[in-house]
Amino acid sequence: MKYTHLPHTDIEVSKICLGTMTWGNQNTEEEGHEQMDYAVDQGINFFDTAELYPIPAHPDRHSLTEKIIGTWFKKNGNRDKIVLASKIVGRAEMSKFIRTTGFSRESIIEAVEGSLKRLNTDYIDVYQLHWPERNTNYFGKRGYAHDISDHWEDNIHQVLETLRDLIREGKIRHVGISNETPWGTMRFLEESKVHATLPRAITIQNPYNLLNRLFEVGLSEISMREQIGLLAYSPLGFGVLSGKYLGGRSPEGSRITLFPNYKRYSSKTAIEATQKYYELAMANDLSLAQMALAFVNSRPFLTSNIIGATSIKQLKENIESIDVTLSDEVLKGIEEIHNQHPNPAP
Template sequence: MQYRPLGRSHLKVSALCLGTMTWGEQNTQSEAFAQIDRARDAGVNFIDTAEMYPVPPRGETYTATETIIGNYFRERGNRDKWILASKIAGPNRDMRHIRGGQTRFNREHLTAALDASLQRLHTDYIDLYQLHWPDRSTNMFGDLGYRHDLDEQLTPIEESLEVLDEMVQAGKIRHIGVSNETPWGVSRFLHLAETRGWPRIVSVQNPYNLLNRSYEVGLAEMSMREQTGLLAYSPLAFGTLTGKYLNGLRPDKARLTQFSRFIRYTNPEAQSACARYVQLARDHGMDPAQMALAFVTRQPFVTSNIIGATNMDQLNRNLSSINMGLSDAILEAIAAIHRSQPNPAP
């Protein structure tokens, strides 16, 4: 396993991070425990979750994932072996089961969310506490068109950072990060940290994969120059880059089979590009998923690649990707596909 600095902190996290958003929905607690043990055996020391998980988010399963992780720590007693990341849910996503559906990054909601997460996770502190998406309307979750709303009610970033600073000082969280953010948002967080003495973000958790490399425009430079590395989520584009959904296939129990809402990577252009990447991997005797993961992990602006799995075979193959090198021929072919079909799934 490789280990990389988490921003400008003293922490070093594994280049592969264990994702958890299926636990409590597609995975049972016993399956989740087995995944944690297997990842730890492979050298993974970084685990990412969220109060919102599992997905799809619904009231009946809300908080199940954090509860499972907390049960693991309580039973195993090895909390100190893990760098733990979680997230507070943001506003405007029609989730009335989370604090009445009006979640904001203000004192009331930050305090309520963090205290509840700490209780569920059976821990006194969270190593990396992240804002799951911006407390403002912006282009995220596949929406590239920014539309400004002069009348929008939002929580000022200053207010959020002031509260987060108090939480750091109290020892409840060690570091902060953002997710689904834009270059403007990242720069604003950094500016306020520098000028006000508030905590500096150490990471940005955004989507990044062969079908969506939009992070490279603007945010990659920010990550390199400001040491705010990417925690890449959806590195397999909801599993499409494995090739298992090509030609209309819908395997039993697979995510896109069970949940119709996950359509971000299923448009015809994305499917066309996906087929080319899958064929490229097979032509070079590689597993398509491992090629896709290896491409993400090797990027210099990536701190950690968040892998997820619904069964142990998937997890083992994902973990093995850390040892996969990509030849110049493969990298040149990936670049050629990207030039001809750039970011088909925003």
């Protein structure tokens, strides 16, 4: 395994982070425990979860993933060996069964207390805002369109004050943001620069993969210059970049087969680009999945690559991508395909 540091901290994390959002729906508690055991054996010490998980969100299943992690901690007594990240839901139709108050002080405190209880822990290492309260950066939405119905008032200072108080209480250690825009990212950083007592966001968890490199437009420069590390999610684009859906295939039990509404990475242009990436991988004796993951692993703004799997076989292949170094020829080929099919998935 390879390791990096969470920016502005002395916390060392594996460059591969174990994603958990299938546990409690596509995966049982036993399978979740098996994945954590295997990941730790391979040198992974960084787990990412959220109060909303598993996905798709559902009133009967929300927060089951955190509970599964909590029972694993209780069984093994190894909380101190894991760097743990979780998230509070934003205001949205799909999460209103959890709460509807957005990032008010009361909401954040309630969310943290609930996660701590479910996770069987006294603290969370990186606590993240799952998505903005503003009407922006939703799944499937490319770019910003001003919405006059959005009555959000800038409360970023108040949000950071609440998170600061939770840090002082020892319930969280650091703060991260997720699904953010360049403007939102800089606002959070600005507040912590102007007001020294407020915590600085150290990570940003956004999608990044061969089919969606929009992070490179604005956010990558912020990441490098401000040292806010990317936690890349969907590095395989809902499994599309494994190649298993090529040729119109629909593998039984796979994510898009089970949840056909998840079409973000399944447009005609995305499929065309995936075919090109598949051919490039095959020509260089690589699996498409490992080439796609190795590309993400190689980015200078990456802190950790959040992988997910529904089987140990998939998990093994994904973790082994850390040992794959892409040649200059492969990287050139990736750029050529990207120029032909730029960001086909929003």
